[in-house]
Amino acid sequence: MSDFKPILTEHIHTENSHTLEFYRSVGGYSALEKVLKTMAPDDVTNEVKASNLRGRGGAGFSAGLKWGFIPKEGDKPKYLVCNADESEPGTFKDRLLMTKVPHQMLEGIIIASYAIQAQLAFVYIRGEFYSEYLILEQMIAEAKEASLLGKNILDSGYDLDVVIHRGAGAYICGEETGLLESLEGKRGWPRIKPPFPAIEGYLKSPTIVNNVETLANVPHIINRGADWFRAIGPEKGPGPKLFCISGRVKKPGVYEEPMGISLQDLIYDRAGGITKDRKLKAVFPGGSSSPILTAEETEDLKMDFSGLASVNSMLGSAGIIVMDETVNMVKACLNVARFYAHESCGQCTPCREGTSWLVKILTRLYDGNGTRRDIEMLLEITDNMGGLADFSLGSFGKTVCPFGEAVSWPVRSFIEKFENEFVACVNIGGAVV
Amino acid sequence: MTNNDPKFEFDKPEMVENIISHYPDKRSAVLPLLHLAQSQEGFISSAVMRTIAQLVEAAPAEIADTVSFYTMLYTEPQGKFNLQVCQTLSCSLNGADELVDHICGEYKINPGETTEDGKFTLTKVECLGACGTAPVVQINNDYHEGLSIESLDKLLDSLE
Ligand SMILES: Cc1cc2nc3c(=O)[nH]c(=O)nc-3n(C[C@H](O)[C@H](O)[C@H](O)COP(=O)(O)O)c2cc1C
Ligand code: SF4
Ligand code: FES
Numbered sequence: 001m002s003d004f005k006p007i008l009t010e011h012i013h014t015e016n017s018h019t020l021e022f023y024r025s026v027g028g029y030s031a032l033e034k035v036l037k038t039m040a041p042d043d044v045t046n047e048v049k050a051s052n053l054r055g056r057g058g059a060g061f062s063a064g065l066k067w068g069f070i071p072k073e074g075d076k077p078k079y080l081v082c083n084a085d086e087s088e089p090g091t092f093k094d095r096l097l098m099t100k101v102p103h104q105m106l107e108g109i110i111i112a113s114y115a116i117q118a119q120l121a122f123v124y125i126r127g128e129f130y131s132e133y134l135i136l137e138q139m140i141a142e143a144k145e146a147s148l149l150g151k152n153i154l155d156s157g158y159d160l161d162v163v164i165h166r167g168a169g170a171y172i173c174g175e176e177t178g179l180l181e182s183l184e185g186k187r188g189w190p191r192i193k194p195p196f197p198a199i200e201g202y203l204k205s206p207t208i209v210n211n212v213e214t215l216a217n218v219p220h221i222i223n224r225g226a227d228w229f230r231a232i233g234p235e236k237g238p239g240p241k242l243f244c245i246s247g248r249v250k251k252p253g254v255y256e257e258p259m260g261i262s263l264q265d266l267i268y269d270r271a272g273g274i275t276k277d278r279k280l281k282a283v284f285p286g287g288s289s290s291p292i293l294t295a296e297e298t299e300d301l302k303m304d305f306s307g308l309a310s311v312n313s314m315l316g317s318a319g320i321i322v323m324d325e326t327v328n329m330v331k332a333c334l335n336v337a338r339f340y341a342h343e344s345c346g347q348c349t350p351c352r353e354g355t356s357w358l359v360k361i362l363t364r365l366y367d368g369n370g371t372r373r374d375i376e377m378l379l380e381i382t383d384n385m386g387g388l389a390d391f392s393l394g395s396f397g398k399t400v401c402p403f404g405e406a407v408s409w410p411v412r413s414f415i416e417k418f419e420n421e422f423v424a425c426v427n428i429g430g431a432v433v
Numbered sequence: 434m435t436n437n438d439p440k441f442e443f444d445k446p447e448m449v450e451n452i453i454s455h456y457p458d459k460r461s462a463v464l465p466l467l468h469l470a471q472s473q474e475g476f477i478s479s480a481v482m483r484t485i486a487q488l489v490e491a492a493p494a495e496i497a498d499t500v501s502f503y504t505m506l507y508t509e510p511q512g513k514f515n516l517q518v519c520q521t522l523s524c525s526l527n528g529a530d531e532l533v534d535h536i537c538g539e540y541k542i543n544p545g546e547t548t549e550d551g552k553f554t555l556t557k558v559e560c561l562g563a564c565g566t567a568p569v570v571q572i573n574n575d576y577h578e579g580l581s582i583e584s585l586d587k588l589l590d591s592l593e
Contacts, residue, residue, distance in 0.1 A: 077457070086562040087559075087560060087562060088560075089521045089522055089523065089559075089560040089564065090522070090523055090560075090564050091560075091564070092562050092563050092564050092565050094562075095562055095563065120457065126562065127468070127503070127505045128505070128561055128562065128571060128576075130574040131574070131575070131576070161455075163455045163456070165461075165464065165465065166464065166465065166468055167464070167503075168464055168467065168468070168503035168504075168505040168506050169503050169504035169505035169506075169558075170502060170503055170504065171559065171560075182464065183461060184458075184460055184461055185460040185461050185462065185463030185464060185489065185491075186460075186463075186495075186498070186499055187498060187499055187501075187502035187503075188502060188503075203457060203458060203461075244564065244565060245565070246523035246564035246567060247522070247523050247526050247527075247564075248526055248527075252523075252564070252565040252566070252567070253565045254565060284522075288521075288522060319564070321522055321523055321526075321564070323526065327526065332522060332526075335520075335521065335522050335525050336522060339521050339522075339559050339560070342559055343559060345502075
């Protein structure tokens with residue numbers, strides 16, 4: 001593991017790594033040339049399928065499989081959307097990729113667009129990322145100038161335009177169908193699936209939505225081959241991975257490691273251990289939508305799709321949030337619930353009403369005005385929103401989008417794993433720490 | 434619409450054309466047009482909504498519906514500097530709550546309010562996607578990361 005060298009972030013410490021000139025000097029766009037000169041669109045999809053690259057946006061779906069869902073027949077235009085909404089709490093990796101090596105992402109976008117034969121692609125970037133947006137605009141201008149975008153790219157006969165589209169502040173626009181509604185100029189209300197975007201997406205046309213990091217992997221897969229990629233980390237979800245660590249650690253940041261690195265190594269080695277050498281209490285392993293883990297559960301835990309499934313949590317966006325022994329779990333739970341209450345799009349009653357009740361009840365517990373019954377009620381509400389007793393059974397379906405689960409899982413895990421602190425709020429009156 | 438309703442015109446019509454030309458349908462240009470209008474006016478007035486509605490061939494109510502959904506689109510003027518303090522977990526674990534209290538005390542405002550001289554608006558916002566450098570305050574378009582009460586004070590004093 002120690003001989004792993006960063007792939008996606010190899011050049012981030014070099015000055016001007018964001019420029020086209022620099023990116024080309026380290027072999028950038030050679031994968032695109034290879035694709036346009038020697039590969040048919042299906043060859044590209046098959047190579048990516050063979051690499052077993054799984055989506056880095058949260059759900060972990062195979063990128064190649066998804067591209068393969070785009071219908072071959074029909075005269076509707078096809079679209080590719082790069083999801084740069086990055087709004088899952090604890091996640092800040094796409095921002096790094098966009099500021100430091102935007103052309104790596106763009107090369108991935110062009111290759112993916114070619115694979116599905118799209119002539120127009122979008123980068124949907126969260127509105128708050130303004131300086132990042134300016135970098136992407138510069139990236140587009142440079143690429144057009146160099147005939148990497150526009151008509152007849154690198155004399156191949158293939159045409160593609162890429163438009164950078166700014167969001168305007170809404171977490172739910174990271175969900176792919178909420179994103180598409182937003183791209184169409186409407187409120188970001190997720191759509192009922194099916195139909196999936198690959199069949200009916202942007203303007204009812206076949207559309208692929210992929211995360212920034214997913215697409216950034218693509219040029220490397222083309223250059224070095226699916227076998228090389230599959231040999232990094234575990235078979236069932238290989239490749240390099242950006243892990244974001246924040247909260248109570250000494251050296252928070254983004255660390256690129258092979259999939260399957262141990263969580264303990266990430267926390268105690270890469271991130272330098274817990275602030276003030278305190279004891280670890282709990283961790284969100286994959287953004288605040290993933291069920292939290294106790295300190296014991298983090299031992300011997302491998303950070304990959306199956307490792308996290310084995311402890312009934314998920315890799316999600318790989319946003320690791322560390323909480324030490326001094327963090328009050330009722331307060332942390334309230335903070336998370338408040339986030340979701342604020343961000344619920346309001347379309348489904350269980351989610352809209354449920355999130356606001358969670359906040360009300362958690363607030364009165366935290367303030368010392370709660371009862372035992374309140375704790376039970378929290379669990380009942382999460383049940384109604386899609387919460388589930390056994391994560392592995394899955395229980396999608398009570399709400400239009402998985403946001404219902406994304407609230408229920410973390411809130412339930414707080415209560416189930418740290419019930420004593422919730423009970424203490426009732427018994428002692430108010431949160432202690 | 435009557436003749437007395439206030440009107441809004443974009444300063445840079447060529448930019449409007451350019452934006453609309455990027456998209457296969459006009460309605461998709463709504464968010465970028467709203468951003469452009471807000472950068473010109475400071476907020477989205479109903480005149481702005483009517484102008485954009487006309488440009489993209491939608492009803493003004495449809496534009497209003499979109500506007501009401503997004504936290505970054507303001508329907509009222511904001512202070513010259515909008516202090517958007519992230520309050521989500523990683524920032525809260527690293528002192529964001531204290532930053533909010535400090536600003537409230539120092540400038541005598543509550544979250545959502547603007548100082549009497551119109552200089553500062555205090556807004557509590559959710560995760561800004563920069564949790565590794567918590568706590569984070571976005572002031573207008575710019576991120577300020579890894580702040581302490583002292584460095585925030587210095588920063589706010591330097592804003593003119
Ligand atoms: C509530 C919610 C929020 C999401 N936010 C993001 C996000 O900010 N960025 C992202 O890439 N994917 C996000 N996703 C996942 C997307 O819906 C989608 O699965 C992803 O963009 C697909 O790309 P991938 O296959 O490359 O991972 C979110 C999903 C849900 C349910
Ligand atoms: S689950 Fe929540 S966020 Fe998702 S569509 Fe329903 S109300 Fe909106
Ligand atoms: S929690 Fe504040 S930037 Fe993410």
